[in-house]
Amino acid sequence: MSTFLVCSTLIGAYLGYLLVSLFRNYHAAKILGVPIVLSPFDLFHPLWYLISPAFKPLVSLLPYRFRRWSSLYTGDWPFYDKRRIHREAGDVFALVNPWNYHIIVGDPVAADAIYHRRKDFIKGKNYAIFNFFGRSVFSVDGEDWSRQRKITAPCFNERVSGMVWDESVRQARAVLKHWTSDEQGKVGSMVDDTRMITLHVLSAVGFGIRQDFGHGMADVKPGHTLAYRDALLGLLTHFVYPLVFPLWFLEIPGLPESSMKTAGTSLRELNSYMDEMLNDERTAIENGEAAPAKPNLMSALIRSSAEERKPKDRLTDEEIKGNLFIFNIAGHDTTANTFAYAISLLALHQDCQSWLREELELHVHHSESNYEEVFPHLKRCQAIMWETLRLYPPVLAAPRLSYGPQSIPLSNGQSISVPPDTRFHLNHYGIHISPSVWSSENAPAHEFHPQRWIKPSETDPKEETLLHPKSGTFLAWSGGPRHCLGQKFSQVEFVAVISTLLAKYVVELAVSRERLEATLAETGGGSPALTIGRKEDIVLRLRNVG
Numbered sequence: 001m002s003t004f005l006v007c008s009t010l011i012g013a014y015l016g017y018l019l020v021s022l023f024r025n026y027h028a029a030k031i032l033g034v035p036i037v038l039s040p041f042d043l044f045h046p047l048w049y050l051i052s053p054a055f056k057p058l059v060s061l062l063p064y065r066f067r068r069w070s071s072l073y074t075g076d077w078p079f080y081d082k083r084r085i086h087r088e089a090g091d092v093f094a095l096v097n098p099w100n101y102h103i104i105v106g107d108p109v110a111a112d113a114i115y116h117r118r119k120d121f122i123k124g125k126n127y128a129i130f131n132f133f134g135r136s137v138f139s140v141d142g143e144d145w146s147r148q149r150k151i152t153a154p155c156f157n158e159r160v161s162g163m164v165w166d167e168s169v170r171q172a173r174a175v176l177k178h179w180t181s182d183e184q185g186k187v188g189s190m191v192d193d194t195r196m197i198t199l200h201v202l203s204a205v206g207f208g209i210r211q212d213f214g215h216g217m218a219d220v221k222p223g224h225t226l227a228y229r230d231a232l233l234g235l236l237t238h239f240v241y242p243l244v245f246p247l248w249f250l251e252i253p254g255l256p257e258s259s260m261k262t263a264g265t266s267l268r269e270l271n272s273y274m275d276e277m278l279n280d281e282r283t284a285i286e287n288g289e290a291a292p293a294k295p296n297l298m299s300a301l302i303r304s305s306a307e308e309r310k311p312k313d314r315l316t317d318e319e320i321k322g323n324l325f326i327f328n329i330a331g332h333d334t335t336a337n338t339f340a341y342a343i344s345l346l347a348l349h350q351d352c353q354s355w356l357r358e359e360l361e362l363h364v365h366h367s368e369s370n371y372e373e374v375f376p377h378l379k380r381c382q383a384i385m386w387e388t389l390r391l392y393p394p395v396l397a398a399p400r401l402s403y404g405p406q407s408i409p410l411s412n413g414q415s416i417s418v419p420p421d422t423r424f425h426l427n428h429y430g431i432h433i434s435p436s437v438w439s440s441e442n443a444p445a446h447e448f449h450p451q452r453w454i455k456p457s458e459t460d461p462k463e464e465t466l467l468h469p470k471s472g473t474f475l476a477w478s479g480g481p482r483h484c485l486g487q488k489f490s491q492v493e494f495v496a497v498i499s500t501l502l503a504k505y506v507v508e509l510a511v512s513r514e515r516l517e518a519t520l521a522e523t524g525g526g527s528p529a530l531t532i533g534r535k536e537d538i539v540l541r542l543r544n545v546g
């Protein structure tokens with residue numbers, strides 16, 4: 001038999017096998033009673049992310065009815081799709097391919113049930129790729145998660161919130177000084193500067209390392225090739241490489257200067273910084289030294305773990321490093337992007353800024369602003385954060401896996417029953433812009449309207465209430481027992497920074513409205529991320545109104 005014949009028979013047999021598999025998965029999904037969208041590929045497989053750009057031009061030539069699946073083409077699909085697929089296929093549907101099927105959830109009741117039943121719907125192996133320093137509360141399930149959450153959660157206490165506030169105000173003041181140094185009040189580095197704020201707040205509150213605002217290389221400690229801040233920044237910027245390649249590969253001698261090499265060097269440096277800090281803290285505990293008056297997250301984590309009576313309940317060194325790294329990964333771009341989007345949205349919506357100003361004039365008086373006194377009053381400022389996160393959630397969707405057979409309630413009063421190991425994707429953004437959930441007589445769901453979060457007081461303008469959304473309808477920080485551990489941290493940071501920047505200044509457009517809107521309509525890749533893949537910073541103007 002000729003090679004050609006052998007190859008064609010093998011390819012034909014494989015295509016036949018795929019067709020049969022597609023048919024089998026179709027029937028398995030059909031039994032669930034949800035609408036079905038067929039796809040020729042597994043769109044959530046990591047391999048797809050690598051090969052999908054090559055197919056894109058070809059796929060776009062197909063008539064829409066043959067490529068409905070392509071609405072979910074890239075990791076940021078919820079942002080571009082804007083619920084179209086849910087309008088066509090339903091709030092909950094199955095995306096069936098020859099290898100498996102995924103249930104896409106755009107229904108708040110179903111999402112809420114899935115997030116609240118953490119033992120029934122687990123993260124599974126998907127998150128193990130984040131373990132390159134060690135397992136963390138973010139990446140594990142079951143009893144292991146309970147053990148890690150019990151130790152990590154108390155670290156995010158009110159004392160830490162106070163530290164976040166103080167450091168955020170300090171950083172924001174330095175940034176403001178830098179911004180106002182331009183005679184025309186032009187700000188050309190808003191995204192980079194706010195990103196630096198989040199990095200410095202994390203480094204001060206996370207590890208007790210305070211950095212002054214500025215873009216130059218920070219101090220390099222003896223025995224290191226990078227400063228701690230720059231190692232952290234290098235890894236956060238390029239952390240996709242260690243997710244895919246082992247450290248030895250990133251450090252192959254002779255590798256040219258590249259993002260990959262930076263990721264490798266940063267990873268090694270950060271690991272050795274963390275080892276040193278861990279040793280110092282351990283020695284302090286062994287010498288009976290009391291906890292510092294203001295313990296950073298690292299010392300709080302080590303001490304909280306050491307307090308566990310049974311050694312098996314404590315965190316290992318790898319787990320401590322894994323958690324500290326996750327705090328940085330989870331808390332950096334998420335918060336930085338929220339700043340960049342919020343400031344841009346405020347520049348576009350001057351009415352919202354005036355509304356915010358009324359609150360700042362009432363509550364931000366002193367040069368020494370204090371967390372306990374000021375934060376609880378700045379409800380409009382918080383509303384601006386929540387509304388920004390509703391329209392630009394850094395985590396657009398999240399996966400879960402059913403553990404055992406499960407039944408899930410739906411908004412229409414019905415329910416679906418699924419077998420074990422069913423893959424789910426919870427479309428946060430799709431739920432955030434659902435008209436049935438978010439449209440009101442004052443504003444449609446897709447419009448930036450922070451006032452929707454505030455219940456005015458009929459008697460006292462100082463006594464407004466921040467409304468809490470119905471469970472399952474707002475998932476920017478996720479939901480249920482595994483909701484974001486750093487939610488309060490990011491809220492305090494946001495309010496401290498925005499209230500400091502805008503107490504005496506108004507931020508205005510320095511480019512056309514259309515140009516800024518076009519920038520906000522594009523994502524940088526996997527999620528709305530003004531910091532990734534951006535060709536230029538967002539240029540704004542500051543006007544003094546103090």
Ligand code: HEM
Binds near residue numbers: 139334389490
């Ligand atoms: C605006 C800022 C933030 C947003 C929008 C955000 C969003 C989220 C989301 C959606 C999840 C769930 C992810 C999933 O289930 O796949 C999560 C989990 C988590 N976040 Fe955040 N986050 C923010 C800031 C922070 C900060 C500042 C920290 C720490 C300093 C942090 C630490 C964590 C941790 C440890 C988890 C895992 C919790 C668990 O699984 O028990 N986050 N975050």
